[in-house]
Amino acid sequence: MIADTGLPLRPGALTGIVVLDLSRVLAGPYCGQILADFGATVIKVENPRDPDVTRGFPPYVRAGDQELSGYFAQYNRGKLTITLDLSTDDGRAALCDLAAKADILIENFRPGTMDKLGVGYETLAERNPRLVYTAISGYGQTGSRRRRPAFDSTAQAAGGLWSMNGDPAGPPVRVGTVLGDLAATLFAVTGTLLALRHAEGTGQGQLVDVAQVDSVIALTENAVVNYTVDGEVARHTGNRHPWVRPYELFPCKDGHVFFGAYTDKFWRLACELFGEAELAADPEIDTMRKRFDEAVYERRVRPVIARWLAGRTAAELEEMAGDVLPLTVVKTVKDVVEDPGTAERDMVVGVEHPGFGPVRMFGQPIKLSATPADVSVPAADLGQHTDVVLRALAGYDQDKIAGLRAAGAI
Structure with a gap:
């Protein structure tokens, strides 16, 4: 825990915890967002020439000729942002210097990518033995499938979820949200906090290895034991539960x-x-x-x-x-957003973005009575906090930062 670095500290259960978030798109960024909501100082690290692709995802909030991705804003609120090009020696050295002072690092590259760059877990752990290194991937850091590319639908398909979803008379159907990503997020948060507690007690960090496919398998309820005990293969049952009855969708007069x-x-x-x-x-x-x-x-x-x-x-x-x-x-998303019960639970919140006004997004479902979440800090512009983070956490002076910028490392 770094308390006197000059980095802004936010109140919450994780205040003073420093997180380097190198992840992209959803599973990793959402993990970082949850930690940020509860007070961690989360530093989003992006390549200056290849930033997180979700900065360009719809929907777009527009102000004149400027636009802001609502998708990016939702999953990256509460974070500081810096740029580092890890393909450069200076960029890799800067990451090592930052990791030496961090508590947690999150990445969701394909397994082996960080090692090839020379900044994998073993390398960073030598600099900081108490570092919790959370790696989210499609198939995990070990096993014969580890190098396969993967997306959410990969996990839903490979984890058995598609085969369990859809109308009995039709083909398998993808679950209507990115459940493979979201499941990995939640298990990654759990694993990260477990490892953090161990590190705080012993000084020993560790690798937290979370796979999307593993996460989906763990959400298939009784499907695995039904097969291992009775040899029954789960099938798609539409809106019905495989065996709990009554437990399904019914028509009424108007819906x-x-x-x-x-x-x-x-x-x-x-x-x-x-x-x-x-x-x-x-x-x-x-x-x-x-x-x-x-x-x-x-x-x-x-x-x-x-x-x-x-x-x-x-x-x-x-x-x-x-x-x-x-x-x-059975409500539509419009119904959910406008439901007074949703507002009572602060599950749709307006986060003020300078120049764009409030962007309404989902809130934080974890309600803590003593250290509640703070969801008010907006997602930052690309590289907005590069200088302050490198000065405060890595100890770089302004001349060194200027040199890194001139060399294209930041």
Whole structure:
């Protein structure tokens, strides 16, 4: 932890922790963003001639002839930014000097890339034995597939998720968000904080190796044990759960709702609420185990629920049952953003960007009572803090910084 470097310190659970974020696009930058939200001094390191490609991703906030990527702004809020060209000797030397004072480094290059540049984990750990080096990749730092290129959809496909998603009558379908990236982000944050605690207690850093494919496999719920125990291969089941019933999408008068009253308690409450209390005691469907049987469910349970819901609007159903049963309107993103409940949880926040005004983006879902997140600091311009970081953290004077700039290293 560096407390007296001259770098700006932000309040939070991670105040004083210095993070070098060399990552690009989503999985790594989001990891850095979460750490920044909770007070870490996160320094985004970009190549001056090949910056993070998401600076050009839509949607765009425009002010005159200037534009700002809303995508980049969302995943890079709260960070300082510097430029370093790691293909140059001076750039690599500067990274080593920065890493010597940092607590954490995050990168998501293909395994072996940092080693080829001469700034891999082993090299940086020699300078700073307590460094936590978090490497996010498609297939991990070890194994025969480690050098394969990968994106989110690679992870969804290779991790089995596509095969479990989609209509039973159609082909496999990609999950409608970048779950391979997002899963890797969350496991990377967890692994980084675990390693940081160990480093703070022992002075020993370590390599945190997180693969997108591994992360997706860990999100497949019961699919692995279903296969290893019963030999059952998960299949795509549309909006239904493989075996929990009722737990699916149902049509109503003006749209759709999720209805998931599968436990005995919720089933009894549903029967009472919809005026058929006697069904809760019906010996064919009176227990959760009986209702899980697919044939019994299709013949006895599903028609009853369809009848309950068909004549009522989604709003009526949520008003009638939403506080009692797991019954939820299927909302669009517009509905979610404009939902008062979203605002109550600060899950859409306006971050003020100089010259552009507030950019509304998702907030921080982790709510800490004593050290809450600060999501108010905007994403910075490319290289905006290069000089101050190199002076404060690496100890460079202005002449040395000017020389690096003249040589194209920053």
